[in-house]
Amino acid sequence: MTQPLKISLTRRYCFSASHRLHSPQFSDAENQRLYGKCANVHGHGHNYVLEVTLSGPVDPATGMVANLGDLDPFVEREVVEAFDHKYLNKEIPEFQKAVPTTENLCCEVYRRLKEFPKARVERIRIEETSKNSVELAGEPVGAE
Amino acid sequence: MIRVTRKIEFSAAHYYHNPDFSPEENRRVFGKCSNPHGHGHNYTLEVTVAGEPDPATGMVLDLKELKEILQREIVDRMDHRHLNYEVPELAGKIPTCENIAAVIWNLLEPKITQGKLDRVRLYESADLYADCTAALNGSGPHATGGRR
Numbered sequence: 001m002t003q004p005l006k007i008s009l010t011r012r013y014c015f016s017a018s019h020r021l022h023s024p025q026f027s028d029a030e031n032q033r034l035y036g037k038c039a040n041v042h043g044h045g046h047n048y049v050l051e052v053t054l055s056g057p058v059d060p061a062t063g064m065v066a067n068l069g070d071l072d073p074f075v076e077r078e079v080v081e082a083f084d085h086k087y088l089n090k091e092i093p094e095f096q097k098a099v100p101t102t103e104n105l106c107c108e109v110y111r112r113l114k115e116f117p118k119a120r121v122e123r124i125r126i127e128e129t130s131k132n133s134v135e136l137a138g139e140p141v142g143a144e
Numbered sequence: 145m146i147r148v149t150r151k152i153e154f155s156a157a158h159y160y161h162n163p164d165f166s167p168e169e170n171r172r173v174f175g176k177c178s179n180p181h182g183h184g185h186n187y188t189l190e191v192t193v194a195g196e197p198d199p200a201t202g203m204v205l206d207l208k209e210l211k212e213i214l215q216r217e218i219v220d221r222m223d224h225r226h227l228n229y230e231v232p233e234l235a236g237k238i239p240t241c242e243n244i245a246a247v248i249w250n251l252l253e254p255k256i257t258q259g260k261l262d263r264v265r266l267y268e269s270a271d272l273y274a275d276c277t278a279a280l281n282g283s284g285p286h287a288t289g290g291r292r
Contacts, residue, residue: 004279005249007242012271053275058246061162062173063238068272069175 018045154223195259205258
């Protein structure tokens with residue numbers, strides 16, 4: 001008997017961007033204490049690695065959860081071109097309000113990618129460096 | 145519960161082609177992967193087994209035994225082969241990362257008797273992998289086996 005299986009597909013992308021961690025809710029001294037060198041007024045940058053995980057039925061005609069020919073241009077347009085070689089705090093409207101931590105970056109990337117029409121976005125994972133990563137689980141199946 | 149993961153590598157050729165599609169459709173849907181001469185990858189396979197460590201050995205399973213199973217079931221079957229022509233389990237399926245991961249699951253699952261197969265992760269390259277797991281409660285997205 002064949003057991004029902006679940007298949008997901010994960011694709012990795014890279015972009016480089018600068019940011020500064022600073023919250024207007026705190027004083028300069030508190031920002032310094034909370035964010036340390038990440039609060040440096042001139043900003044600093046990272047080579048971000050983005051993993052996008054898709055799930056859904058494998059189309060018998062193509063053997064695929066989603067065609068990378070559809071996913072790659074979508075992610076390039078919505079995220080990579082929008083964020084690569086940008087100063088996140090100034091050039092991404094959402095980060096004029098929210099602090100561009102990797103947590104908030106995950107939320108923003110998910111907001112931009114969740115409408116991918118061909119498969120469910122199951123997970124977003126972003127590595128800020130090879131030592132730090134943040135994961136966001138997409139909305140469960142059937143969620144509105 | 146403890147999860148133990150073992151990694152192996154194999155190299156194989158494949159191409160994507162659906163005989164129900166016209167040559168133009170095959171090129172449009174599969175892009176450069178439809179080149180009929182084939183192309184290849186160094187695949188990396190991560191196999192995760194879950195279970196409780198045996199108090200007598202401290203092991204979920206004997207990794208030497210797992211290594212032998214992976215050698216016999218996967219490497220001997222797929223390494224330096226053309227996946228479209230030489231792996232009967234993939235006959236009639238397009239040898240995508242998704243379909244190969246599901247075939248590997250079905251080959252390994254009955255052979256793992258200590259612990260339980262938890263996840264098959266197959267990297268086609270550093271930037272692309274497919275995960276195969278058991279579907280929870282029989283719900284959620286299913287691998288159909290991809291038989292055309």
